[in-house]
Amino acid sequence: MWKKIFTTRVIINTVVLISVVLGVYLPIKITMPLSPEVQNAVHLIENAEPGSTAMISINYAGSSIAETEPIAVALIRLCFLKDVNVIICGFFPEPAQLAEGVISTLGKTYGKKPGEDYLNLGLCYPYDAFILGWGRDYKQQTGSISVGDMVHLDPSEYTDLVTSNPSVESVINSIATTIGEDRYIAAHLLDQHQEELGETVYQLLKEQLETVTRDDWPILQPIDGFGDLLFCADITGTSSYQSWIIWSSDYRDEITYFAGTTAISAPEAYQFLQAEQMISVIPGYRGATEIETYVNNQYQSADLFRKQMEQAGFPKEVIAAYVGGASRGMPSLALVHACILILVLIGNIQYFLNRKKEA
Amino acid sequence: MQRNIPLFLVFILGIIYVLLTFIETSWSEGAVRLASSWAPLLSMWAIVPATYVTLASYGRRLTKRDRNPTTQKAILAGVTYVAFFTMLISGLKSNAEGSLFDWMFRNIQIPVTSTMFSLLTFYIASAAYRAFRVSRAHTSLLMVFAVLVMVTNTGMHTYIPFGQYWNEFSTWFLMTGNVAAKRAILIGVAVGMLATNIRIIFGIERSWMGGGA
Structure with a gap:
C-alpha cells in the first residue's frame, strides 16, 4: 500500500514542494553583484x-x-x-x-x-x-x-459646462480626480455616466478625449x-x-x-x-x-x-x-535547482548500478 | 478560381516585394515602407477568424457534433464559453480598476496562468531524474554546462569556492559556445524559411490555404 502511495513521482514532487517552501521561510540570503x-x-x-x-x-x-x-x-x-x-x-x-x-x-x-x-x-x-x-x-x-486608454483632462476647461449644467460637476470632478491619480479610466467613467451627463455634455467630453494626441x-x-x-x-x-x-x-x-x-x-x-x-x-x-x-x-x-x-x-x-520581490525568490530558486541536480545525480547512480548488475 | 486568385496574388505581390527590397530607389524604399506599415494592420484582423474558429471548435464539442464526444470535452467547452463571454461582456462594460473584468483578470486569470506555468517545475524535476543520463561523451558535456549555467543563474555559486570564476566562465560560455549553437540553429531556420517562402510564392507549397490544398 505504501509503495502505491509513495511512488517515485510523489516523492519527487514532495521534495520539490518542500524545497520551494523552505526557500521562502528559511533565512537564506543570496546577494549577487552586477554581472x-x-x-x-x-x-x-x-x-x-x-x-x-x-x-x-x-x-x-x-x-x-x-x-x-x-x-x-x-x-x-x-x-x-x-x-x-x-x-x-x-x-x-x-x-x-x-x-x-x-x-x-x-x-x-x-x-x-x-x-x-x-x-x-x-x-x-x-x-x-x-x-x-x-x-x-x-x-x-x-x-x-x-x-x-489614458486621457488628459484639465478641469478648468469645463468650468463653462459645469456652470450651465450643475449636475455634471461631481461626475467631471471624479473624472478629473481619476486622471490626477494616474488612472486610465476617465474614458470608461465617461461612458458609465453617459445618461447622467446628457448627450450634449457627453459628446463634448468624448470629443475632447478622442482628440488627445501624443x-x-x-x-x-x-x-x-x-x-x-x-x-x-x-x-x-x-x-x-x-x-x-x-x-x-x-x-x-x-x-x-x-x-x-x-x-x-x-x-x-x-x-x-x-x-x-x-x-x-x-x-x-x-x-x-x-x-x-x-x-x-x-x-x-x-x-x-x-x-x-x-x-x-x-x-x-x-x-x-x-x-525585495526578486531577492526573496532566489533561495527557492536555488534550492529547487539544487534538488534537481541531486535528483539527476541519484538517477545516474541508479542507472550505473543497474547497468553493472545487468552486465 | 477560389484557389487561383490567392495563388496569383501571392505570386505577384511576393515577386514585387522581393524586387522592391533589392532595388534601391526612393520610390521602391517608400513602397517597402508602405507595405511594411500595412502588413501589421492587416494581421490585426486575424483576431476575427481566430475568435470564430475558437468558438466554432468548442461549440462542436458542446453540441455533441464532435466526432468523439465525451462529458469532459463538453464541460471544458462549457467552461470556455462561460469564461469567454463573461470576460467579453464585463470587459466591454468596463475594464477599469475595480471593475468586474479587472477583478477577474487579477484574481482568476493571473493566478491560473501562474499556477499552470509553475506546474512545469514538478514535470522538469521528474523528467530530469528519469531521463538525464550521463551515458555518452556528448551527454556528459551537456551535463557539465547545464550544471554550470544552472548554478550561476540561481546564485548557488555565491556559496561555493571560486564562485566568481564559475560565474565568469558561465558568462563566457553563454557568449561563445551558446551563441555559436544558437546562430547555427537560427541560420538553419532562416534558410528553411527562405525555401518555404519561395515554394509559397511559386505555388508549390499550398498548405497555407487550408483544406489540404
Missing part, C-alpha cells in the same frame, strides 16, 4: 541626465510574472531614483493591463506625476507598426494618435524618435524582445536597446548581445536580484523603500510584492 551582461543597462541609467526619457515595453503575462515583474520593478525604481522619465507600453492585452499596476504603484510611491514623469501608452498593437512609428518622426504622421503629454514633447530616448527595453516572458530588434533595424544607430527575459529564454538573447544589437540581457530572477541588490545598496535600502510605499498608502500585500 557583465546586466551592468551596461544599470550604468546607462546611472549616468543619464535627469529628465531624460526611457521607454519600457512590458510583455509578460501571468505565466512568467513571478520572474519578470521584479525586473520591471527594479528597473523602473532605478529610473525614478535617478529622475529618468519612463514611458510604458504593452504589446498584448494582458501585459498592458499588468503594466498599469507597476507604473502607477511606483509612480505614486516616488511622487511622480503622470504625463510628466511617466506615461502608460496602454496597449500598443500591432507592435510592429508601433515600433516602426516610433522610429519615424511621429510628429510628421497625420491625424491624432491614440495613447491607449503632443498633449509633456513627457512626449521633446521626443521625435528613438534618438531622443535614453533607451528602449522589453521585459518579457516570450520572444517579443526580438520584435524590437527586427522592426527597429533601420534605426540601429539611434536606438539603445536591452531586454529583460526569463532565465529559460535568456540564452537565446545572448546572440543579440554579442552582435551589439542589445547592450544588456537581464536574465530572470538573477538579473532582477542583481539590480535590486545594487539599487538597495547604492540608492535606497529596502527598508526605506518599504517606508515610502507605506507613506504612499499601499496595503501590506502590495508592499510585500514590490519590496
Whole structure:
C-alpha cells in the first residue's frame, strides 16, 4: 500500500514542494553583484541626465510574472531614483493591463506625476507598426494618435459646462480626480455616466478625449524618435524582445536597446548581445536580484523603500510584492535547482548500478 | 478560381516585394515602407477568424457534433464559453480598476496562468531524474554546462569556492559556445524559411490555404 502511495513521482514532487517552501521561510540570503551582461543597462541609467526619457515595453503575462515583474520593478525604481522619465507600453492585452499596476504603484510611491514623469501608452498593437512609428518622426504622421486608454483632462476647461449644467460637476470632478491619480479610466467613467451627463455634455467630453494626441503629454514633447530616448527595453516572458530588434533595424544607430527575459529564454538573447544589437540581457530572477541588490545598496535600502510605499498608502500585500520581490525568490530558486541536480545525480547512480548488475 | 486568385496574388505581390527590397530607389524604399506599415494592420484582423474558429471548435464539442464526444470535452467547452463571454461582456462594460473584468483578470486569470506555468517545475524535476543520463561523451558535456549555467543563474555559486570564476566562465560560455549553437540553429531556420517562402510564392507549397490544398 505504501509503495502505491509513495511512488517515485510523489516523492519527487514532495521534495520539490518542500524545497520551494523552505526557500521562502528559511533565512537564506543570496546577494549577487552586477554581472557583465546586466551592468551596461544599470550604468546607462546611472549616468543619464535627469529628465531624460526611457521607454519600457512590458510583455509578460501571468505565466512568467513571478520572474519578470521584479525586473520591471527594479528597473523602473532605478529610473525614478535617478529622475529618468519612463514611458510604458504593452504589446498584448494582458501585459498592458499588468503594466498599469507597476507604473502607477511606483509612480505614486516616488511622487511622480503622470504625463510628466511617466506615461502608460496602454496597449500598443500591432507592435510592429508601433515600433516602426516610433522610429519615424511621429510628429510628421497625420491625424491624432491614440495613447491607449489614458486621457488628459484639465478641469478648468469645463468650468463653462459645469456652470450651465450643475449636475455634471461631481461626475467631471471624479473624472478629473481619476486622471490626477494616474488612472486610465476617465474614458470608461465617461461612458458609465453617459445618461447622467446628457448627450450634449457627453459628446463634448468624448470629443475632447478622442482628440488627445501624443503632443498633449509633456513627457512626449521633446521626443521625435528613438534618438531622443535614453533607451528602449522589453521585459518579457516570450520572444517579443526580438520584435524590437527586427522592426527597429533601420534605426540601429539611434536606438539603445536591452531586454529583460526569463532565465529559460535568456540564452537565446545572448546572440543579440554579442552582435551589439542589445547592450544588456537581464536574465530572470538573477538579473532582477542583481539590480535590486545594487539599487538597495547604492540608492535606497529596502527598508526605506518599504517606508515610502507605506507613506504612499499601499496595503501590506502590495508592499510585500514590490519590496525585495526578486531577492526573496532566489533561495527557492536555488534550492529547487539544487534538488534537481541531486535528483539527476541519484538517477545516474541508479542507472550505473543497474547497468553493472545487468552486465 | 477560389484557389487561383490567392495563388496569383501571392505570386505577384511576393515577386514585387522581393524586387522592391533589392532595388534601391526612393520610390521602391517608400513602397517597402508602405507595405511594411500595412502588413501589421492587416494581421490585426486575424483576431476575427481566430475568435470564430475558437468558438466554432468548442461549440462542436458542446453540441455533441464532435466526432468523439465525451462529458469532459463538453464541460471544458462549457467552461470556455462561460469564461469567454463573461470576460467579453464585463470587459466591454468596463475594464477599469475595480471593475468586474479587472477583478477577474487579477484574481482568476493571473493566478491560473501562474499556477499552470509553475506546474512545469514538478514535470522538469521528474523528467530530469528519469531521463538525464550521463551515458555518452556528448551527454556528459551537456551535463557539465547545464550544471554550470544552472548554478550561476540561481546564485548557488555565491556559496561555493571560486564562485566568481564559475560565474565568469558561465558568462563566457553563454557568449561563445551558446551563441555559436544558437546562430547555427537560427541560420538553419532562416534558410528553411527562405525555401518555404519561395515554394509559397511559386505555388508549390499550398498548405497555407487550408483544406489540404
